[in-house]
Amino acid sequence: MTQQFDGTSSYISSTELSEVVNVALALEKPLLVRGEPGTGKTLLAHAVADSLGMPLIRWHVKSTTDADDGLYHYDTVQRLNDSRFGDGDVSDIERYIELGPLGRAFDADERCVVLIDEIDKADLEFPNDLLHELDAMRFVIDETGREIVAKHRPFVLITSNAEKELPDAFLRRCIFHYIDFPSPELMRRIVSVHHPDVDDKLVERCLEKFYWLRQQPQLRKHPSTSELIDWIGALVRSGLDIDRLNRDFPFLGVLLKKEKDLSTLRRSG
Amino acid sequence: MFVEFYFHLRKRGIPASPTEFLTLIEALEKGLAAASLTRFYTLARSILVKRVEHFDLYDAAFAEFFKDRPFTHPNERAQITDELLDWLQEARFLRELTEEQIAHLESLDLDELRRQFEERLAEQDERHDGGSHWIGTGGTSPFGHSGKHPSGVRIGGPGGNRTAMQIAQKRRFKNLRTDQVLDTRQIAVALRKLRRLTRDGRAEELDLDGTIDATARNAGDIEIVFRAPRENQVKLLLLADVGGSMTPHSERTSKLFSAAHKAHHFKKFEAYYFHNCPYETLYTDMARRKGKPTREVLANLDKSWRCIVVGDAAMAPPELMQAGGSINYFHFNEDAGITWLRRLKDAVPRTAWLNPDRPRWWGSYTTKIIGDLFPMFPLTIDGIEEAIDEIR
Numbered sequence: 001m002t003q004q005f006d007g008t009s010s011y012i013s014s015t016e017l018s019e020v021v022n023v024a025l026a027l028e029k030p031l032l033v034r035g036e037p038g039t040g041k042t043l044l045a046h047a048v049a050d051s052l053g054m055p056l057i058r059w060h061v062k063s064t065t066d067a068d069d070g071l072y073h074y075d076t077v078q079r080l081n082d083s084r085f086g087d088g089d090v091s092d093i094e095r096y097i098e099l100g101p102l103g104r105a106f107d108a109d110e111r112c113v114v115l116i117d118e119i120d121k122a123d124l125e126f127p128n129d130l131l132h133e134l135d136a137m138r139f140v141i142d143e144t145g146r147e148i149v150a151k152h153r154p155f156v157l158i159t160s161n162a163e164k165e166l167p168d169a170f171l172r173r174c175i176f177h178y179i180d181f182p183s184p185e186l187m188r189r190i191v192s193v194h195h196p197d198v199d200d201k202l203v204e205r206c207l208e209k210f211y212w213l214r215q216q217p218q219l220r221k222h223p224s225t226s227e228l229i230d231w232i233g234a235l236v237r238s239g240l241d242i243d244r245l246n247r248d249f250p251f252l253g254v255l256l257k258k259e260k261d262l263s264t265l266r267r268s269g
Numbered sequence: 270m271f272v273e274f275y276f277h278l279r280k281r282g283i284p285a286s287p288t289e290f291l292t293l294i295e296a297l298e299k300g301l302a303a304a305s306l307t308r309f310y311t312l313a314r315s316i317l318v319k320r321v322e323h324f325d326l327y328d329a330a331f332a333e334f335f336k337d338r339p340f341t342h343p344n345e346r347a348q349i350t351d352e353l354l355d356w357l358q359e360a361r362f363l364r365e366l367t368e369e370q371i372a373h374l375e376s377l378d379l380d381e382l383r384r385q386f387e388e389r390l391a392e393q394d395e396r397h398d399g400g401s402h403w404i405g406t407g408g409t410s411p412f413g414h415s416g417k418h419p420s421g422v423r424i425g426g427p428g429g430n431r432t433a434m435q436i437a438q439k440r441r442f443k444n445l446r447t448d449q450v451l452d453t454r455q456i457a458v459a460l461r462k463l464r465r466l467t468r469d470g471r472a473e474e475l476d477l478d479g480t481i482d483a484t485a486r487n488a489g490d491i492e493i494v495f496r497a498p499r500e501n502q503v504k505l506l507l508l509a510d511v512g513g514s515m516t517p518h519s520e521r522t523s524k525l526f527s528a529a530h531k532a533h534h535f536k537k538f539e540a541y542y543f544h545n546c547p548y549e550t551l552y553t554d555m556a557r558r559k560g561k562p563t564r565e566v567l568a569n570l571d572k573s574w575r576c577i578v579v580g581d582a583a584m585a586p587p588e589l590m591q592a593g594g595s596i597n598y599f600h601f602n603e604d605a606g607i608t609w610l611r612r613l614k615d616a617v618p619r620t621a622w623l624n625p626d627r628p629r630w631w632g633s634y635t636t637k638i639i640g641d642l643f644p645m646f647p648l649t650i651d652g653i654e655e656a657i658d659e660i661r
Binding site: 016019020022023024026027029032034076077080081083084124165168171172174175176177178 | 284286288289292295296299301308311312314315316318319320321324457458461475491493
């Protein structure tokens with residue numbers, strides 16, 4: 001293997017995560033990533049694509065998404081319409097076949113990164129329906145009989161929020177990683193990427209408050225990395241001095257999004 | 270030693286399959302562990318462990334397995350490097366297979382696994398004899414020829430070894446562990462059968478038959494017909510007996526509940542708790558502090574609802590048959606439990622009762638009476654499927 005992933009200038013990856021990405025790259029198996037919201041699951045795909053110079057193909061899964069949507073779509077309505085109004089050659093079915101995200105990745109002339117985002121949003125059977133295509137990296141377009149075979153096995157990254165259990169047969173074929181919430185040290189590096197010019201002491205104080213907040217059991221939704229970044233941004237723009245931060249909790253609304261959490265915290269002081 | 274490690278994990282309750290084990294071997298062959306135990310820790314976890322709930326189990330098993338290995342003693346460093354190297358050098362592991370281990374593999378009835386092992390063994394012998402040992406291909410492996418460690422390449426050996434132990438011993442994933450690992454999938458699949466699809470709402474799906482029909486009527490002039498997509502009309506009410514004799518069954522009950530909560534396909538879904546028998550109040554929490562009048566709940570139901578009651582139906586006869594018979598001394602129920610159950614049956618005729626006790630214990634007086642009122646099934650996957658067939 002010649003290409004190694006180790007984060008990018010804007011995406012700080014933990015050693016463990018980089019190692020797992022490299023394992024998945026080398027074994028050519030899909031990588032399933034789980035983790036709290038806001039730990040950068042989706043961004044990971046962008047980072048891998050950026051750092052290895054591979055094109056990124058995104059596939060955002062919704063509750064109505066079918067496994068076949070990822071392979072190809074046969075636009076019958078367009079063909080019907082063309083036959084009615086005489087536009088183009090309707091006998092050429094190939095013209096009405098549109099490849100889906102996986103299909104495009106298989107068909108591409110270079111190795112791609114395919115992001116299957118939030119796979120657990122789809123139907124229970126969705127992952128099972130994809131098993132064969134992810135394994136063999138090939139499929140047949142029934143309408144034309146053309147077989148799409150992956151020229152280069154794409155790097156498939158799958159994210160899940162664990163809303164639904166995924167089937168065992170599917171899990172067996174994946175490499176799995178759980179993105180743990182960043183440790184304060186890692187968080188310091190992440191913050192410095194986004195806010196390089198902020199005073200160290202201020203960052204230190206912010207992190208202290210942030211991790212304290214995350215430990216409050218009565219909160220229903222704990223703030224995540226992206227909220228911390230926004231919060232520090234808000235503090236910087238308002239030109240706040242560190243003394244105020246020592247005394248109270250300004251711009252709490254940036255960190256806590258639920259009305260109930262805000263009032264709970266205010267009450268407890 | 271790899272095989273030992275694999276069986277150790279399985280013994281500790283990590284359901285790693287032989288296929289996954291072979292993937293790990295493949296990864297090691299590609300030199301992905303790079304002679305570092307820390308990397309091996311991550312590598313093996315990413316391939317063998319697919320649920321966060323098992324991470325803690327893995328950490329514990331990993332620490333346990335490597336704790337007593339000789340190379341953890343710092344004064345045996347020289348040996349550490351060699352042994353670790355041997356260990357991580359996949360070539361050796363196959364020869365380590367003893368008769369016992371092969372027998373063990375066979376006892377799993379995994380002929381396929383064994384066949385693949387032998388294939389690989391043969392393949393490796395060839396490569397070995399040929400002198401072009403796998404090490405060197407693509408420059409990915411840090412190993413030198415014939416298992417010796419070339420100078421110049423640093424090994425994370427002892428150091429890495431300790432780091433991995435530290436990581437494993439920290440057991441960071443402890444709070445993610447649920448000793449009851451929810452496998453709600455089977456239940457969810459069973460619940461999915463509970464649906465009645467009808468077309469209702471906005472017409473946004475192409476009706477192919479309708480289009481062909483309309484087009485033919487138009488003498489070939491195309492007319493496209495749309496129709497509403499099919500939607501599930503089933504509403505589900507779930508009632509569960511909690512506390513007392515139901516405590517031993519709480520795991521299965523909560524699995525059913527969590528599967529039903531996660532099923533998005535019901536048009537409406539409500540769940541309540543009761544103790545032994547439902548009376549005038551149904552509770553929204555398991556501690557039975559917050560409640561809702563049963564009359565109100567029943568008033569909002571109609572024939573399109575289905576109801577599943579989970580309970581052992583075994584209680585003292587007065588609890589079911591008499592006014593004031595509630596098990597709670599401070600609670601006086603004006604209507605007997607059976608009256609409330611009949612009202613439930615009137616409101617939702619399609620009600621099934623799931624009993625966590627085994628059917629041969631369904632002999633108690635109250636169980637029989639309730640069994641006459643509602644069809645009763647055991648709380649198993651099969652039982653749930655039968656119950657759903659019944660009320661569908």
